[in-house]
Amino acid sequence: MATKSPLQQPSNDPVLDPMIDPRTGEYAVIAPGHNFKSVTQKIAGIVLTGNTPLAWFFGLILAAGVAQGLVIGVTWLVLKGVGIWGVTIPGAWGFAIINFVWWIGIGHAGTLISAILLLFKQTWRNSINRFAEAMTIFAVVCAGMFPLIHIGRPWLGYWLFPYPNTMNVWPQFRSPLCWDVFAVSTYATISIVFWYIGMIPDFGTLRDRATLPFAKYMYGLLSLGWRGSTRHWIRYESASLLLAGLSTPLVLSVHTVISFDFAVAALAGWHTTIFPPYFVAGAVYSGFAMVLTLAIPIRKFYHLEDLVTLRHLDNMAKVMLATGSIVAYGYAMEVFMSWYSASHWEFFMMWNRMFGPMGWAYWMLILTNIAIPLTTLWSRKLRVNVGYLFFLSFVVNIGMWFERFVIVVTSLYRDYLPSSWGTYRATKWDYMIFIGTWGLFTTLFLCFARFLPMIPMSEIRMMLPQTKVRPGGANSEEVVQEAL
Amino acid sequence: MPPREGVYGMLAEFNTPSELVHATHEARLAGYRRMECYTPYPVEEAAEALHFHKTRVPLVCLLGGLMGVTTAFLMESWIAAISYPLNIAGRPLFSWPAFIIPAYEWTILFSGLSAAFGMIALNGLPQLYHPVFNAPNFRNGATTDKFFLCLEAADPKFSLADTRAFLEKFPAVSVVEVDH
Numbered sequence: 231m232a233t234k235s236p237l238q239q240p241s242n243d244p245v246l247d248p249m250i251d252p253r254t255g256e257y258a259v260i261a262p263g264h265n266f267k268s269v270t271q272k273i274a275g276i277v278l279t280g281n282t283p284l285a286w287f288f289g290l291i292l293a294a295g296v297a298q299g300l301v302i303g304v305t306w307l308v309l310k311g312v313g314i315w316g317v318t319i320p321g322a323w324g325f326a327i328i329n330f331v332w333w334i335g336i337g338h339a340g341t342l343i344s345a346i347l348l349l350f351k352q353t354w355r356n357s358i359n360r361f362a363e364a365m366t367i368f369a370v371v372c373a374g375m376f377p378l379i380h381i382g383r384p385w386l387g388y389w390l391f392p393y394p395n396t397m398n399v400w401p402q403f404r405s406p407l408c409w410d411v412f413a414v415s416t417y418a419t420i421s422i423v424f425w426y427i428g429m430i431p432d433f434g435t436l437r438d439r440a441t442l443p444f445a446k447y448m449y450g451l452l453s454l455g456w457r458g459s460t461r462h463w464i465r466y467e468s469a470s471l472l473l474a475g476l477s478t479p480l481v482l483s484v485h486t487v488i489s490f491d492f493a494v495a496a497l498a499g500w501h502t503t504i505f506p507p508y509f510v511a512g513a514v515y516s517g518f519a520m521v522l523t524l525a526i527p528i529r530k531f532y533h534l535e536d537l538v539t540l541r542h543l544d545n546m547a548k549v550m551l552a553t554g555s556i557v558a559y560g561y562a563m564e565v566f567m568s569w570y571s572a573s574h575w576e577f578f579m580m581w582n583r584m585f586g587p588m589g590w591a592y593w594m595l596i597l598t599n600i601a602i603p604l605t606t607l608w609s610r611k612l613r614v615n616v617g618y619l620f621f622l623s624f625v626v627n628i629g630m631w632f633e634r635f636v637i638v639v640t641s642l643y644r645d646y647l648p649s650s651w652g653t654y655r656a657t658k659w660d661y662m663i664f665i666g667t668w669g670l671f672t673t674l675f676l677c678f679a680r681f682l683p684m685i686p687m688s689e690i691r692m693m694l695p696q697t698k699v700r701p702g703g704a705n706s707e708e709v710v711q712e713a714l
Numbered sequence: 715m716p717p718r719e720g721v722y723g724m725l726a727e728f729n730t731p732s733e734l735v736h737a738t739h740e741a742r743l744a745g746y747r748r749m750e751c752y753t754p755y756p757v758e759e760a761a762e763a764l765h766f767h768k769t770r771v772p773l774v775c776l777l778g779g780l781m782g783v784t785t786a787f788l789m790e791s792w793i794a795a796i797s798y799p800l801n802i803a804g805r806p807l808f809s810w811p812a813f814i815i816p817a818y819e820w821t822i823l824f825s826g827l828s829a830a831f832g833m834i835a836l837n838g839l840p841q842l843y844h845p846v847f848n849a850p851n852f853r854n855g856a857t858t859d860k861f862f863l864c865l866e867a868a869d870p871k872f873s874l875a876d877t878r879a880f881l882e883k884f885p886a887v888s889v890v891e892v893d894h
Binding site: 265266267270392398399400401402403404408409412413415416419420423424426427431434435437438439450451454455456457458459460461462463464465466467468469472473476477479480483487490688689691692696697698699700701 | 730731732735736750751752753754755756757758759760761764766769771772775786789790793794797798800802805809812813815816818819820822823825826827829830832833834836837839840841842843844846847853854856857858859
């Protein structure tokens with residue numbers, strides 16, 4: 231907002247709150263008073279500290295403990311087969327596909343932040359970019375596991391890829407499940423590469439600031455000998471921009487392809503053209519919720535309120551409001567189309583979804599995805615209320631999980647022929663493996679927070695007022711004074 | 715290859731990007747060509763002062779993308795129509811619209827990898843040793859908060875005394891000799 235509206239709350243008075251920029255009336259993206267050295271010390275200090283906080287160890291033990299559920303569950307699955315799950319005919323796609331879609335959707339916000347917001351020159355994204363990308367990668371790790379273990383014989387997973395083999399068998403490229411392999415593997419690869427490329431200059435900083443020889447050695451290797459040469463920076467910026475430009479269509483295509491898994495099937499409730507946009511919006515919605523789930527404790531725990539400010543939380547909440555509204559439109563259109571199609575099957579599917587034996591899941595979804603977030607996120611006061619946003623992020627993540635549950639289960643268990651109707655009930659192994667992936671995700675994230683730079687230092691430096699280059703080589707004191 | 719012995723260049727350290735850009739600009743006017751700036755974040759004005767505008771990263775990326783789309787599409791067509799023809803509900807063997815999606819993904823995969831690894835290769839990385847790391851103050855600042863200009867000894871105009879005198883005209887924090 232360029233002008234300050236007279237209707238704004240009195241607490242937004244810039245005189246009272248130093249975090250509010252008096253020119254715009256918005257919260258600052260970076261707290262005033264920082265310089266190149268202070269931001270570097272703050273971010274590098276988290277990684278290079280000699281005293282790891284005790285809470286980190288407790289968190290790691292807890293997360294790794296929960297991840298044991300995954301280890302045990304998958305081991306038993308490999309020994310016994312997918313029969314230990316609740317999947318049967320007709321409900322052949324159970325938790326595995328729900329969790330796959332849920333996790334990969336969570337990942338999408340990371341790419342949206344790192345790529346799409348970069349292209350739109352939304353510099354506020356710089357501080358949350360790195361850990362959102364890390365979240366993407368760890369979410370894709372969790373997501374990728376599910377189709378792999380769902381194929382029944384995970385050790386033959388490489389059969390999914392086109393490679394010359396003595397059986398003379400090749401993949402079937404007309405199948406959306408084959409497209410999935412291409413989309414998800416590309417997404418994982420490009421996300422990891424983009425993430426790593428982004429960290430190279432920061433590894434250089436860590437190498438130069440580390441005191442332990444082993445840390446110097448490791449960060450030195452990871453930095454590839456980065457020295458901040460201007461020619462390198464220009465190529466680096468060019469490559470980053472290209473990767474952002476490539477990731478943008480990629481992220482849109484990945485969830486589109488995943489939605490094709492459903493939309494291409496001739497099943498009531500799945501066979502709709504609205505799926506691709508509505509899946510992508512839902513993915514971004516749940517992803518931003520997960521970014522909030524992670525960002526809020528991290529900024530508190532590591533005292534990063536200067537760098538991840540209320541402005542970030544406010545902006546993320548606005549993105550959730552926008553994508554949540556698209557999702558709400560998607561739900562409304564589904565209901566409308568099931569009536570407007572004049573198809574008996576579609577009509578029954580929607581009736582069954584709302585009032586059938588699993589109708590509670592549908593209303594749970596409406597409550598957590600639409601009713602709670604889309605009524606409250608309009609309020610600026612709630613958008614900058616950290617506790618409320620933290621609560622809301624869980625609500626939306628639960629809601630988005632139920633969305634996938636509703637889509638996968640309610641269309642499958644009662645299809646065209648009443649004689650083939652069944653039901654779906656997840657077993658303890660389903661729950662164990664699903665909860666285990668939360669542990670895996672948290673474990674990976676805790677390791678990331680401890681050993682890698684959580685916030686991109688070079689990008690934060692670019693946001694400081696000291697970066698302004700003045701012709702004729704201005705005196706350094708002048709610039710510093712102007713910045714203060 | 716320049717000789718591995720002796721002086722690599724003269725390194726001046728600045729506190730602000732403005733001073734660095736000014737000094738680089740003046741050095742270029744004074745006739746120096748073999749020089750490089752080292753900054754903790756990308757300073758586009760420094761690249762302009764160095765007259766470094768064009769990178770070949772986009773070209774590498776484009777070639778990668780073209781390779782990706784061709785590879786994927788030809789592979790799919792060959793597999794589906796020639797090597798392993800399957801009759802799926804009577805659809806034509808060469809059902810190209812379905813092949814677009816994997817081809818699209820591989821376009822992005824190949825071009826993304828080309829952009830990333832092309833950038834690393836064009837930058838001559840990984841290069842764990844570089845003479846500028848020998849300067850005592852370089853690693854303390856170049857990746858944190860200081861701005862460096864290195865006039866290299868390979869430049870025909872370089873001479874220890876004159877180059878040092880030239881750099882000391884600017885408000886540099888320090889001017890040091892860098893050895894190989």
